[in-house]
Amino acid sequence: MIVLGIEGTAHTVSCGIIDGERIYSNCSHTIDVESGGIHPRDAALHHSEHIIPVIREALAKASLTMKDVDLVAFSMGPGLGPCLRVTATAARTLALRSDIPIIGVNHPLGHVEIGRRLTGSRNPIMLYVSGGNTQVIAHIAGRYRVLGETMDIGLGNLLDKLGRDMGLPFPGGPKIEQYANLGTTLLDLPYSVKGMDVSFSGMLTAAKKYISEGKQLEDICYSVQEYSFSMLVEVLERAMYQTGKKEILLAGGVARNQRLRKMLNRFAEETGAKFLPTDIEYCMDNGAMIAQAGLLMYESGARQTISETTVNQRFRIDEIDIPWIEDEPVKPEQLKGAESRIIRSDFHGRSVVLKERIRKHYRNRDLDLALRNSRARNEIIVMAGIAESGCSVPIIYDFNPHGPVTTLGMIPGITLAEFLRNNSRELNISLMRDLGKYVALFHLKGVSHGDLTTSNVMVGVKNMPYFIDCSFGKSDSTLNDMAADLFLFRESLKSLHSDAGELFSAFYLSYSNNNVNHVKILEEVEKIESRRRYV
Numbered sequence: 048m049i050v051l052g053i054e055g056t057a058h059t060v061s062c063g064i065i066d067g068e069r070i071y072s073n074c075s076h077t078i079d080v081e082s083g084g085i086h087p088r089d090a091a092l093h094h095s096e097h098i099i100p101v102i103r104e105a106l107a108k109a110s111l112t113m114k115d116v117d118l119v120a121f122s123m124g125p126g127l128g129p130c131l132r133v134t135a136t137a138a139r140t141l142a143l144r145s146d147i148p149i150i151g152v153n154h155p156l157g158h159v160e161i162g163r164r165l166t167g168s169r170n171p172i173m174l175y176v177s178g179g180n181t182q183v184i185a186h187i188a189g190r191y192r193v194l195g196e197t198m199d200i201g202l203g204n205l206l207d208k209l210g211r212d213m214g215l216p217f218p219g220g221p222k223i224e225q226y227a228n229l230g231t232t233l234l235d236l237p238y239s240v241k242g243m244d245v246s247f248s249g250m251l252t253a254a255k256k257y258i259s260e261g262k263q264l265e266d267i268c269y270s271v272q273e274y275s276f277s278m279l280v281e282v283l284e285r286a287m288y289q290t291g292k293k294e295i296l297l298a299g300g301v302a303r304n305q306r307l308r309k310m311l312n313r314f315a316e317e318t319g320a321k322f323l324p325t326d327i328e329y330c331m332d333n334g335a336m337i338a339q340a341g342l343l344m345y346e347s348g349a350r351q352t353i354s355e356t357t358v359n360q361r362f363r364i365d366e367i368d369i370p371w372i373e374d375e376p377v378k379p380e381q382l383k384g385a386e387s388r389i390i391r392s393d394f395h396g397r398s399v400v401l402k403e404r405i406r407k408h409y410r411n412r413d414l415d416l417a418l419r420n421s422r423a424r425n426e427i428i429v430m431a432g433i434a435e436s437g438c439s440v441p442i443i444y445d446f447n448p449h450g451p452v453t454t455l456g457m458i459p460g461i462t463l464a465e466f467l468r469n470n471s472r473e474l475n476i477s478l479m480r481d482l483g484k485y486v487a488l489f490h491l492k493g494v495s496h497g498d499l500t501t502s503n504v505m506v507g508v509k510n511m512p513y514f515i516d517c518s519f520g521k522s523d524s525t526l527n528d529m530a531a532d533l534f535l536f537r538e539s540l541k542s543l544h545s546d547a548g549e550l551f552s553a554f555y556l557s558y559s560n561n562n563v564n565h566v567k568i569l570e571e572v573e574k575i576e577s578r579r580r581y582v
Contacts, residue, residue, distance in 0.1 A: 048345070049111065050118045051141070052338025053102070055134030056126025056154050057178060058085050058218075060094040062105035063335030064116070065342065071109035073328075073335040074101050080217040091129030098137050105334065113145045120341025122332075123151030124362030125179070131358035139353055150341040150349060151356045155180060155364045157336035158298040158325070159191065164339055166323035170375060171294035174283050174311070176301035177332075178203030178218070181279070183243065183286045184364060186372045191364045192542040194286040195243030198575060202275060203301045205247040209271060212255050213264055223268045224304050230269020233413055234262065238274055241519065242498045242535040243285060243542075245278045276307045277410045280314050287320065289464070289502050289543070291378030298325040300332070310409040317408060343371050377468070377543060386422065386518065391457065394444050398457035403450050422518035423451035429520035432494035438485045439513045458515075460507035467501065467544055474510070475546075476553045482512050483557030486532065489514075490562055495524035499532040500539035526564065530571030533558070537572075 049071075054061040061075035078085065078093040106112060121138035124131055135151070142149035159173055172194075173184040181197040200208070203220060210219015236253050239246035250271060257267050283295065295315055301307065308324055315322035329336060347370045390401040404419040423446070430440045442456035463482075467475050482504065489496075496503070497519030505513040521528050536554070540547035559565035 048117045048342060049115055050120055050338040050342045050345075051102075051105070051113075051116045052120040052152070052157075052334040052336070052341055053098070053134050053138050054122045054154075054157070054332050054334045054337045055094045055098065055130050055137075056122050056124070056332060057130060058090060059332045060098050060101055060130075060134070061332060061334040062098075062102045063333055063338045064105050064109045064111060065335055065338045067342065070335050071111065072105040073333050074104040074108060075331070075333055076101050085127070085217070087127040087129045090127060091133050094130055094133040098133060101334075102137070102141070113141065116141075116145065116147060118148050118150060118341060118345055119145075120150045120152050120337050120344075121356075122154045122157065122337050123356065124359035125154055126358075126360060128358065128360050131360065135356060135358050139356060143353065148345065148350065149353065149356055150344050150351055151358075152337045152340045152344065153362050153364050153367055154332075154337075155182065155184070156191070156367060157340040159184065159296070159364070160340045160343055161329050161333070161336035162296045162298040162323070162325040165326050165329060166296065168294050168296050168323045170292065170372060171296040171323065172283060172287050172290065172292040173296040173298060174279060174302075175299045176202045176279065176297075176307070177299035178207060178301075180299065181245065181247075182364075183283050185286060185290050185292055186369060186374075187290065187377060187543060188545050189374060190367065190369055193363070193365050194289070194542045195245070195282045198241065198244050198246045199248040200251070202247060202279070203299070205251050205271070205275065206301070208251055209254055209268075212258055213267075218300070220301055220304065223271070224306065226265045226268035227272045227306065228269075230263070230265040230267075232263070232266040232269070233273060233411055234266055234270040236270055236274045238278060238414075238418065240278050240281060241531050242500055243282050243538070244535065245282060247275060250274060272304075272306055273411045273414060276304075276310050277407075277414060279307075280310050280409055281407075283311075284314065284318070287318070289377075289500070293319070294321045294323055296323050296325070298330060300330055302330040303327050313409040314407075347371050377464075386516070392454075394454055397444070399444055399454050400441075400457055402453045402455055404452075420448065420451055423448070423453060425520070426516075426518035427453065428522050429494060429497070429517045430514075432492060432520075432522040433489045433496070433514050433517065436489040436492040436494060438489050439507070439511055440517075441513060441515060458505045458507050458513050460505045460513070462502050463504035463506055463512065464501035464543060466506045466510075467550065472546070472549075475550060478506065478510055478512065479550050479553040480557040481510070483554040483559075484561045485512060485514075486536075486554075487558045487561035487565075490524070490529045490532070490564070490568070493524050494520065494522050495528040496520045496532050497528070499536045501536075501543060502539075526568050527571050527575070529564075530568050530575055533568065534572050534575045
């Protein structure tokens with residue numbers, strides 16, 4: 048089957064032609080913007096001017112005509128509305144005139160599938176980084192699940208906005224990479240990791256302040272790359288340990304950055320994972336990736352009428368069934384994680400675990416040391432606050448700041464994630480009610496966990512929940528910090544458990560019955576949801 052794919056979500060209009068064996072052609076034209084970023088109207092005018100020449104060029108390079116094409120695929124979303132409509136109109140016209148089927152494709156899905164095709168990746172964790180999107184994605188239970196993503200702006204957007212403030216042409220990422228290669232001083236920036244999610248807006252504000260203060264642009268760019276890329280590799284690592292995946296697929300426009308590739312390659316070498324970066328040519332938005340996703344969808348039975356090809360600016364990858372990948376059981380790693388190595392030991396006759404925050408060689412050495420030390424100390428403070436509220440945490444027996452290594456009481460039990468997978472609905476609902484009550488208790492004391500996921504709650508004797516790994520928490524939390532706990536917990540359930548809605552409903556009902564501030568906190572959850580950018 049020969050598929051013609053048309054891409055046009057943002058700055059680039061592209062047409063690619065493929066079949067199951069080869070990529071015949073892949074032709075693109077990108078809007079020329081000297082500064083100020085992309086204006087949707089200007090981009091749409093660019094696309095309408097160049098889309099027909101690009102399609103004709105792709106057909107000519109493939110030595111094909113529309114009579115040879117069996118399917119038209121196009122990027123349905125997410126993206127800039129005016130651009131999407133130009134692309135959809137062109138695709139519908141081709142399909143109707145040639146009397147062939149049409150398929151609307153999710154844009155991130157195209158990045159995933161062209162990456163899998165080119166690298167031979169089977170079932171990876173994917174880091175997808177572009178202008179509007181920053182996500183960690185994995186196939187679980189029949190769909191690609193978004194395990195973590197930006198809560199405000201995409202990484203590419205951060206770089207483009209920083210480049211604009213530095214007077215660089217659009218896109219800013221390539222030039223920032225050149226400046227960063229000359230930087231030597233690591234400036235202090237916000238390191239905003241909240242569980243599996245990241246935030247870049249604070250980093251942008253801090254970097255702009257350094258520009259106004261006259262700091263060296265090379266050092267600013269160097270620092271922004273080191274901080275932002277380290278954040279991404281950290282959340283990727285956490286996702287790998289939660290799912291047991293062993294392949295890392297990198298895709299999206301920012302995936303061309305050599306420093307990011309180097310960090311991921313170093314991480315993969317240290318953990319025994321396989322790093323599979325998408326070919327540079329196909330990292331940017333392109334028609335071949337849309338054709339590839341369309342081919343897989345059509346061969347798996349997906350069909351659309353013309354009336355069903357309405358564009359969707361907020362089209363999420365986790366809305367689509369993915370039957371062409373075989374489900375694998377989630378197998379979380381034991382006794383290690385993104386932050387620490389856990390060693391079982393004995394402390395004066397007591398069973399304990401030694402939690403050693405290990406050196407991350409992919410990170411800048413100074414940044415890594417500062418993070419490990421601050422998180423180890425903060426975890427002790429937050430655990431004390433949770434315990435004072437009447438909730439269960441491991442006993443802290445000792446702390447060695449030189450590791451740093453914390454000696455914690457051994458909890459005989461399993462993670463909440465494992466418990467939910469292996470127990471009845473009744474037991475799971477009961478546990479979620481208990482958990483809602485306990486989270487409400489420490490929130491009432493002004494304490495937030497900071498990384499409240501199904502992997503960071505242990506279920507001990509008599510199904511008692513214990514809260515662990517709370518180094519991202521705060522003992523002087525705002526309502527937004529507490530809302531972030533609820534938001535992250537809900538997203539953790541959604542990404543790994545098919546009955547997440549019912550489980551979270553039981554949790555939240557109990558939480559609201561035990562926390563007088565629950566309405567205000569829920570309002571903050573909704574604000575977090577609205578800030579989570581996808582385009």
